[in-house]
Amino acid sequence: MNQSHTRNFCIIAHIDHGKSTLADRMLELTGTVERRNMQAQLLDSMDLEREKGITIKLQPVRMHWTPGQGNAVSSKGLGAGGVGGEASKGVERSSNPSEQAGVITDTAYPEEKAHVRQREEETAAEQYTLNLIDTPGHVDFSYEVSRSLAACEGAVLVVDCSQGIQAQTLANVYLAIEAGLEIIPVLNKIDLPAADPERVSAEVSALLGCTPESILRVSGKTGAGVPELLDNIVAQIPPPAGQPEAPLRALIFDSVFDDYRGVILFVRVIDGVLRRHDQLTLMAARATGLAVEVGTFAPKQTPGPSIQTGQIGYVVTNLKSLAEAQVGDTVTLTANPATEALAGYRKIKPFVFAGFFPSSGEQYPDLKDALEKLKLNDAALQYEPETSQVLGFGYRVGFLGLLHLEIIKERLEREYGLDMVVTSPSTDYIVAESDGTESTIRSAAGLPDASRIDHIREPWIKGEVVVPKDYVGGVIQLVNRIRGIQKSLSYLDETLALIDFEAPLANVLTDFYDALKSITSGYGSFNYELGDYRRESLVRLDIIVGGELIDSLSAITHKDEAYRIGKEIVEKLKTIIPKQSFEVSLQAAIGGKIIAREDVKALRKDVTAKLYGGDVTRKNKLLDKQKRGKKRMKRIGKVDIPAEAFMVLVSKDS
Numbered sequence: 001m002n003q004s005h006t007r008n009f010c011i012i013a014h015i016d017h018g019k020s021t022l023a024d025r026m027l028e029l030t031g032t033v034e035r036r037n038m039q040a041q042l043l044d045s046m047d048l049e050r051e052k053g054i055t056i057k058l059q060p061v062r063m064h065w066t067p068g069q070g071n072a073v074s075s076k077g078l079g080a081g082g083v084g085g086e087a088s089k090g091v092e093r094s095s096n097p098s099e100q101a102g103v104i105t106d107t108a109y110p111e112e113k114a115h116v117r118q119r120e121e122e123t124a125a126e127q128y129t130l131n132l133i134d135t136p137g138h139v140d141f142s143y144e145v146s147r148s149l150a151a152c153e154g155a156v157l158v159v160d161c162s163q164g165i166q167a168q169t170l171a172n173v174y175l176a177i178e179a180g181l182e183i184i185p186v187l188n189k190i191d192l193p194a195a196d197p198e199r200v201s202a203e204v205s206a207l208l209g210c211t212p213e214s215i216l217r218v219s220g221k222t223g224a225g226v227p228e229l230l231d232n233i234v235a236q237i238p239p240p241a242g243q244p245e246a247p248l249r250a251l252i253f254d255s256v257f258d259d260y261r262g263v264i265l266f267v268r269v270i271d272g273v274l275r276r277h278d279q280l281t282l283m284a285a286r287a288t289g290l291a292v293e294v295g296t297f298a299p300k301q302t303p304g305p306s307i308q309t310g311q312i313g314y315v316v317t318n319l320k321s322l323a324e325a326q327v328g329d330t331v332t333l334t335a336n337p338a339t340e341a342l343a344g345y346r347k348i349k350p351f352v353f354a355g356f357f358p359s360s361g362e363q364y365p366d367l368k369d370a371l372e373k374l375k376l377n378d379a380a381l382q383y384e385p386e387t388s389q390v391l392g393f394g395y396r397v398g399f400l401g402l403l404h405l406e407i408i409k410e411r412l413e414r415e416y417g418l419d420m421v422v423t424s425p426s427t428d429y430i431v432a433e434s435d436g437t438e439s440t441i442r443s444a445a446g447l448p449d450a451s452r453i454d455h456i457r458e459p460w461i462k463g464e465v466v467v468p469k470d471y472v473g474g475v476i477q478l479v480n481r482i483r484g485i486q487k488s489l490s491y492l493d494e495t496l497a498l499i500d501f502e503a504p505l506a507n508v509l510t511d512f513y514d515a516l517k518s519i520t521s522g523y524g525s526f527n528y529e530l531g532d533y534r535r536e537s538l539v540r541l542d543i544i545v546g547g548e549l550i551d552s553l554s555a556i557t558h559k560d561e562a563y564r565i566g567k568e569i570v571e572k573l574k575t576i577i578p579k580q581s582f583e584v585s586l587q588a589a590i591g592g593k594i595i596a597r598e599d600v601k602a603l604r605k606d607v608t609a610k611l612y613g614g615d616v617t618r619k620n621k622l623l624d625k626q627k628r629g630k631k632r633m634k635r636i637g638k639v640d641i642p643a644e645a646f647m648v649l650v651s652k653d654s
Contacts, residue, residue, distance in 0.1 A: 003310045004239045008268065009184075010133040010148050012176060013158035014166035014525065018188040021220035022158060023061075023134045029226055030063040030130070032299060058141075058148055058254055060266060060312050061299040063130040067231050128234050131312040133253070141400065142529065143348060146175050147253040147328050150344055151268035151312060154182040154237030156229070157204075161187045161195040161217070165203045165492060167466045167527035173207065182237050183208060184216070186229060191219040203493050240310030247338040248272030250307070250315075250331040252282075255322055257376040261292070263319035264301075267331060268312045270342060275306040279334040280317065283341040287324040288334055289317040322379040348380045350398030351459060351530060352509060353442040354405055355386055355423035355552060356412070357394030359643070363418055364393050370416040371395060374408060381408065386443070388552045390641065391421055396442055399425075402509065421643045423552045427505045430457040430533055444540050444554035450591060456538040456556070459505040463528040467520050469497045474519040482507035483558060502531060506556070541566055544587040545577070546639045552646055562588075566596040574598045576645045584639050 011019045027033045133148045135141075149155060155176045159169060176183050185204045187197050201212040216232060218225035254266040267274070274280075278291045293316035295303040307313040319325055328345035332338040358367050375381045382398035399405040405425060412418045428442045432454045441447060463484075467475050469491065476499065479486055484503030491497050503512075508528065516524045541562050543553035557565050566588025573586050581603055588596040611619060 003242070003244075003308075005127065006129045006131070006239055006310050007154065007233055007237045008131045008133075008152040008240055008310070008312060009154040009156060009233055009237050010135050010152050011156045011158055012135055012145065012149075012172035013188075014160070014163075014168040014172075017158050017160040017163070017166075017169075018220045019134060019158055022156075022186075022188060022218065022226070023132060025220055025223045025226045026063060026130075026132065026230065027061065027299065029223065029230065030065050032061065032063045058133055058135050058144055059299075060131065060133045060254075060297045062296045062312070063132060064127055065130055065230050065234065066127045067234050069227070069230075129311075130230070130233060133312070141404075142171065142175070143346070144254065144327060145172065146179070147251070147344070149175055149179040149181060150328075150342075151251050151253045152179075152181060153240060154184065154233065156233070157183050157185045157208075158188050159185065159200055159204055161189045161197050161200055162192050164196075164200045165207060165466060165496065166525035167464050168525065170207070170464060170466065170498070171527045171529075184229070184232055184236055185210065185214075187215055187217045188220055190217045190224065191222055199493075199495075203496060206493055242269070242309040243271045244273060244309040246271040247336050248274055248278075248331065248333045249338045249342060250274055251342050252325060252327055252329045252331060254327060255325040255379070257322055258316075261316050263289075263317050263322060263325050265315040265317060265325055265331065266312075267307065267315055269307050269309055271309060271338070272333070273306050273308055274313075274315065274331070280315070281332050281334045281337055282325065283330040283332060283338070284345050285324050285326060285329055287319065289319045289324075292316045292318060322376060326379060348400070350380055350382050350400055350404075351427055351505065352399045352401055352405060352425050353396055353428065354399070354425040355388065355391070355394055355443070355646075356383075356397050356409075357388060357391040357421045357423075357552075359419040359421055361392055366416065367395065367412070367418055367420070370412050370418060371397070374411065378408075380404070388445075390548075390550050391423075391552055391646075394421075398442070402513075421646055423646045424555070425509050426555065427459055427509065429459075429538070429556060432457070444542075444556050445551045447540050447556070450540070455535050457533040457535050458538060458556075460502055460531045460534050461505050461508060461528040462531045463501050463503060463508070463526065465499045465501070465516065465524055465526050466492070467497055467499065467524040468495055471520040471524060472497050472499065475499055475516065475524060478512070478515055478519055479503065482512055483561070504536070504558070505530070539590050541569075542589045543569060543573070544585070544589060545573070545641065546584045548639075550641065562590055563595050566590075570596050570598040573645055574600055576642055577639065578642070579603045580639060 011023060013019045133152060135145045135148045155172075157169070157173060157176070159165060173183070185208055187200055187204070189195060190197055197217055198212075201215050204210075204215055205212045216225060216229050218229055220226075248269070249271045250267040250269045252265050252267055256264050256266075258264055274291065274294055276291055276294050279288065280291055281288050293303050294305075294307050294313060295301055296307070296311065296313045301314055304313070307315070315331070317325070326345070326347060330338070330341040330345070356367065358364050371381070371383050375383070380400050383395040386394050386396040388394065397408070399408065402425065409420070409422055412420060426443055428440050430438055431441055431448065432438050433448060433452050434454050447453070465475055472489070476486055479499070479501045482503050484501045484507075487500040487502060489497065489499055513526060516526055537559040538556050539559050539562055541555045541557045543550050553569070555565070570586040570588050577584065577586070577600055579600055579602065583602045584600040586598045586600065587594050611622075
């Protein structure tokens with residue numbers, strides 16, 4: 001393999017800026033996928049990805065491209081759905097990379113055959129192998145994005161021509177610069193009526209320090225400008241630098257579990273060669289396994305004899321769990337191991353937790369089996385048994401963020417047919433007790449007695465908000481409302497502002513994102529990363545419904561915010577909990593002190609309706625009997641709490 005003719009790159013962008021659509025056009029232009037087999041978001045294999053229009057799981061693919069090939073392709077015309085158009089008589093498209101200039105059938109004219117064969121011979125030495133990694137755009141998967149960047153030498157930065165730079169755009173640019181990648185800026189969606197390429201070009205050039213003229217303009221929908229982008233990828237992104245004779249070092253940038261083949265590693269070979277039947281060692285996990293099969297993505301997994309230096313491919317192993325194949329780990333040969341692992345590895349740690357309870361106790365074993373199966377393909381998913389006095393048996397599940405939580409919840413309901421109650425998400429806290437011991441708790445129910453607590457530390461995040469300058473004041477007020485600290489305010493251009501701040505993670509998990517979109521009329525974008533743990537004055541806020549403590553509704557809040565949050569919760573619960581035949585009290589309490597209360601009025605049944613006359617004492621007798629019955633029901637009656645009540649902390653402003 002000629003390393004100088006290999007280019008490894010990924011596409012990075014904010015959510016919904018057109019990464020996957022642009023990747024579709026690349027696959028079509030390079031002939032990797034035949035046009036009749038094309039579909040929207042080809043690399044997004046999950047139904048949820050297609051429905052939500054986002055990339056959840058990264059996907060690599062290998063393509064072949066010859067510089068200048070776009071001239072021949074564009075001469076055939078652009079179709080409404082992308083690059084296409086009918087070829088000349090007798091000329092057909094082929095998925096074979098070596099025949100991308102066109103495959104001539106037996107019915108073609110002899111002169112056409114000769115022309116194409118000559119062109120193939122001339123361009124055989126000029127053909128380049130392009131390894132693309134289509135990355136997720138959401139902040140929850142930023143670590144996977146960072147490992148994907150580490151597997152590449154270049155990045156295509158895609159910016160929506162109508163929306164401009166967003167928060168995740170900045171985050172991905174910083175990751176790419178930190179990884180030392182060559183960045184190719186691209187303005188996408190130039191065909192939209194709302195596109196403003198001049199303004200967005202100025203924003204991007206100010207961010208990267210390049211000239212506006214050097215920024216490519218493409219349309220992932222129509223294919224315009226994509227051939228020029230592929231030519232620039234070949235020209236600007238450097239080839240991989242590695243030592244083929246050195247001991248094997250391969251970076252794991254993703255891994256999946258196959259029910260029939262076991263753990264499959266997605267790797268980039270930095271040094272050495274990885275061959276089939278090699279005995280492998282994972283340096284961080286200290287696990288060993290056998291390379292049962294190796295190959296590349298074209299775009300489906302295609303077996304081969306080896307993965308050479310600088311190539312991206314997959315390895316089917318005999319490992320039994322993804323816990324042994326963590327993203328960022330280094331693969332080496334057991335017989336000839338490398339002395340130093342690749343830098344950047346860290347264990348993925350979930351920091352958002354929620355209780356998952358089946359609506360029926362009969363589904364508890366099904367929930368356990370479903371979580372076990374999902375964990376086989378998601379090493380970041382963690383869970384442990386949890387018991388609630390109201391909801392019964394369930395699991396406390398850990399996630400990378402709210403989107404990760406939503407994806408797992410929908411998959412459990414769709415793929416496994418589970419009907420669940422999900423409690424409000426929380427984060428983890430470090431509790432220091434009076435005797436000097438420290439413990440980590442993930443829900444308010446896990447707090448020890450208040451007399452034993454010395455202090456509690458909560459996680460804080462470092463956040464960035466990109467917003468039009470007209471909304472800066474409202475965003476700063478929102479940051480202050482969540483106990484945040486504004487660190488800096490800068491302007492990307494004359495219309496776009498960047499606000500850096502720090503805030504408690506627990507307050508960001510509730511209604512911050514919805515409030516940001518509301519305040520900024522949908523124009524604000526938000527990105528964050530986990531910071532440190534800080535000592536704060538935190539208390540346990542309990543919710544009492546009908547005289548019964550509902551442990552699944554308890555929360556850990558700051559002492560200064562407890563009254564406001566408690567009042568908002570009971571007011572929201574008042575609208576959610578249906579009326580009973582007796583009055584239901586809703587109370588928020590800290591310890592034994594009630595700080596907020598609302599009452600759900602009883603349903604009134606007109607027991608005097610059947611009276612048609614007579615003395616007033618008959619009416620009073622019936623009313624007194626009803627009153628005594630309501631008092632008795634209040635003592636023995638149980639309140640049915642709807643499932644949506646347990647997400648009240650997230651939806652309290654809705």
